[in-house]
Amino acid sequence: MGELNDKVAIVTGSGQGVGRGIALALAAEGAAVAVAGRTEDKLVATCAEIEKRGGRAIPIVCDVGEREQIESCVETTAAKLGAIDVLVNNAQAVPLGKLLHVPDEAFELGWRTGPMATLRFMRACYPHMKGRGGSIVNLASGAGLRPDPVGLGLYAAIKEAIRSITRAAACEWGKDAIRVNAIIPLASSPGMEGWTQAFPEEAAAFLATVPLGRVGDCEADIGRAVASLVGPAFGYVTGTTLMLDGGQAYLR
Numbered sequence: 492m493g494e495l496n497d498k499v500a501i502v503t504g505s506g507q508g509v510g511r512g513i514a515l516a517l518a519a520e521g522a523a524v525a526v527a528g529r530t531e532d533k534l535v536a537t538c539a540e541i542e543k544r545g546g547r548a549i550p551i552v553c554d555v556g557e558r559e560q561i562e563s564c565v566e567t568t569a570a571k572l573g574a575i576d577v578l579v580n581n582a583q584a585v586p587l588g589k590l591l592h593v594p595d596e597a598f599e600l601g602w603r604t605g606p607m608a609t610l611r612f613m614r615a616c617y618p619h620m621k622g623r624g625g626s627i628v629n630l631a632s633g634a635g636l637r638p639d640p641v642g643l644g645l646y647a648a649i650k651e652a653i654r655s656i657t658r659a660a661a662c663e664w665g666k667d668a669i670r671v672n673a674i675i676p677l678a679s680s681p682g683m684e685g686w687t688q689a690f691p692e693e694a695a696a697f698l699a700t701v702p703l704g705r706v707g708d709c710e711a712d713i714g715r716a717v718a719s720l721v722g723p724a725f726g727y728v729t730g731t732t733l734m735l736d737g738g739q740a741y742l743r
Contacts, residue, residue, distance in 0.1 A: 493521030494722040499572045501525040504582030506533025508680030512709025516718040518546030525568040527553040555582045555608035565615040575619040577721045580609040580629045586645045598645050606652040624668040626721035629657045631673045633740035661730030670729040677736035678707040703737035
């Protein structure tokens with residue numbers, strides 16, 4: 492028996508990387524998971540792995556940059572799995588580059604798939620969670636804590652906006668028994684692996700700033716922590732940011 496038995500979760504961007512790790516961990520604790528993302532074959536593969544382990548999951552193709560698809564994702568989840576207990580806003584387009592170089596379109600896409608998508612999903616799930624309890628986890632980034640965010644300024648701005656929305660929702664929705672928290676993960680996602688291969692020296696220098704000396708595993712280090720955060724053991728925690736980065740952002 493898992494801590495999340497009879498719970499229903501939506502995890503965006505869960506076809507790969509951190510989102511997949513979180514979906515697997517939630518399912519391992521007994522949650523039925525709506526595996527949402529843009530690439531159907533990746534979603535199906537995640538669901539197949541969950542079912543192979545004895546869990547329950549459904550794939551839902553969803554572009555978080557489109558409001559109608561967000562609303563449809565929530566409606567489909569409720570219709571097929573039941574009222575929604577857990578929402579993890581993971582999907583995000585990442586606008587990287589210096590301020591003079593990032594096109595307006597890239598920043599607008601980052602905003603639409605980041606803070607706007609996070610807010611839209613939260614609003615859509617609110618009626619399912621109000622009064623019966625629920626837990627929302629939004630993904631932030633250590634980029635927002637760096638003293639030198641060169642090339643990361645717009646990404647950091649987007650992620651810090653998500654943290655602001657998180658804190659506001661925790662205050663406004665606490666009376667409705669809804670908890671809202673953020674996490675800052677450092678994990679071996681496809682994006683991290685691609686960056687490491689492309690810039691090995693820079694990646695090695697970054698790894699040297701992680702006190703625990705390694706990059707986290709998407710399921711074991713990030714997913715399991717999220718499963719605990721949304722479970723009963725953390726039922727008195729809301730409005731906070733949980734650092735899942737081996738100590739990198741705050742200790743260095």
